[in-house]
Amino acid sequence: MFAAYAARIDRDQPLNGLELGERPEPEVPPGWTAIDVRAASLNHHDLWSLRGVGLGEESLPMILGCDAAGVDADGNEVVVYPVIGATGHGVGPREQPSILTEKYQGTFAERVAVPQWNVLPKPKELSFEEAACLPTAWLTAYRMLFTGAGVRPGDSVLVQGAGGGVATAAIVLGAAAGLRVFATSRDAAKRRRAEELGAEAALESGARLPHRVDAVIETVGAATWSHSVKSLRRGGTLVISGATSGVTPPSGELNRIFFLELKVVGSTMGSKEELAGLLSFCAAKGVRPVVDSVLPLERAREGFAKMAAGDIFGKVVLTR
Secondary structure (H helix, E strand, O other), rough: OEEEOOOOOOOOOOOHHHEEEEEEOOOOOOEEEEEEEEEEEEHHHHHHOOOOOOOOOOOOEEEEEOOOEEEEEOOOEEEEEEEEEOOOOOOOOOOOOEEOOOOOOOOOOEEEEEEEEEEEEEOOOOOHHHEEEEEEEEHHHHHHHHHOOOOOOEEEEOOOOEEEEEHHHHHHHHHHOOOOEEEEEEHHHHHHHHHHHOOEEEEEEOOOOOOOOOEEOOOOOOOOHHHHHHHHEEEEEEEEHHHHHHHOOOOOHHHHHOOOOOOOEEEEOOHHHHHHHHHHHHHHHHHOOOOEEEHHHHHHHHHHHHHHHOOOOOOOEEEE
16 A cells, blocks of 8 residues: 655654655554545654654654544544554553554555544544544644643633644634634744634734733744743643744743742643544534645655645645
């Protein structure tokens, strides 16, 4: 079957390790199922995999891709929850989780095998392309907002780095849930798009907000860390799920964190139950993921290059 896979690890030039070509059909152990992939979306996780983060040379070649929507063996339209227990079962309280492409082959292929436990029904209101955007970036944003930050309608939220998959999702989901959403970006076009998607205001990175907010959704890291901390009200919450600009933030914010009793919450992905809630929320409220572009799997390298350059707003989706 045709697939996009990591053949080599290159920490400096990750796309050098990306290959497109034939790979073996997936093995389907007892309790697993094979899904015919109709759409799969890119995440920064895929670039990090090509750099060897979470993926070792001993696991190569590895088909990339965490997210997918497709059709199961019975003809049902489904969405794949990409977190699999390390022993190949559902993720229980004592099960070490592993995301697709770390131990198990991913979704950038004609077919992918996952435990039956990891398959959820696709709402009929969502296209395959839309549903394929949800399991990683949109689930991450959903958990950051409603579990990590614990915000409620009427609360205010700052989303750093408008344009990225998680940030875009947080803007759309927050606005749909009745939050007052502020966003930042260095790019004027991305700021305009953020406001079109429901942000009350979109400002240049580092700009002073109209008022301090209840929560900050942080995926940028070092470049925006100080601004995030300074933008919170007393007792506010900073939820972080990534650090695309670097993992070492500037020093000097500790006094503000403890003096204002701020909370810093780490967040990674979300649970299967939260993905089910996100799917229902999108179907019921008419929320649709923001899709930057849809490309055939054969043009996966083009999609990877767009994401690596930051030349996207929303998700890049690969289709078969």
